Amino acid sequence: MKAVLDHIGIAVDDLAAALAFYTDALGLEVDATEEVPSQGVRAHFVRVGSASLELLEATTEESPIRRFVSRRGAGIHHITLRVDDLAATLARLKAQGVRLVDEAPREGAEGALVAFVHPASAHGVLVELKQERSASRGHHAR
Numbered sequence: 001m002k003a004v005l006d007h008i009g010i011a012v013d014d015l016a017a018a019l020a021f022y023t024d025a026l027g028l029e030v031d032a033t034e035e036v037p038s039q040g041v042r043a044h045f046v047r048v049g050s051a052s053l054e055l056l057e058a059t060t061e062e063s064p065i066r067r068f069v070s071r072r073g074a075g076i077h078h079i080t081l082r083v084d085d086l087a088a089t090l091a092r093l094k095a096q097g098v099r100l101v102d103e104a105p106r107e108g109a110e111g112a113l114v115a116f117v118h119p120a121s122a123h124g125v126l127v128e129l130k131q132e133r134s135a136s137r138g139h140h141a142r
């Protein structure tokens with residue numbers, strides 16, 4: 001299986017403070033912000049080479065990000081690996097007894113297909129697998 005790191009999702013408690021660190025202190029730039037109302041999340045993407053950091057800000061009380069932060073504090077929430085064939089990857093993982101949150105690809109941001117692997121099968125890490133709409137593109141443009 002070929003996979004590349006797409007992004008690392010970071011749950012933030014105080015967005016202004018997080019931006020002050022990543023942009024002011026580190027000198028990185030936010031190159032896209034995306035609202036995901038269904039998840040109660042606003043995502044701010046900070047490009048780092050060919051991957052991104054995704055700063056996740058809760059926008060509702062019921063947001064999974066709010067729950068995550070109140071339980072565990074701010075920090076790494078998930079990592080996202082980009083694969084060429086998500087359905088085939090899921091079938092392969094399933095055949096190996098890997099616990100999946102999503103048994104089938106579902107629609108993610110920017111029309112991509114995504115599926116989550118349960119942290120119980122990924123050594124405590126929530127792993128998101130992602131297949132871009134046009135899989136032929138070698139690199140994603142955001």
Ligand code: ZN
Nearest residue numbers: 007009054080
């Ligand atoms: Zn993400």
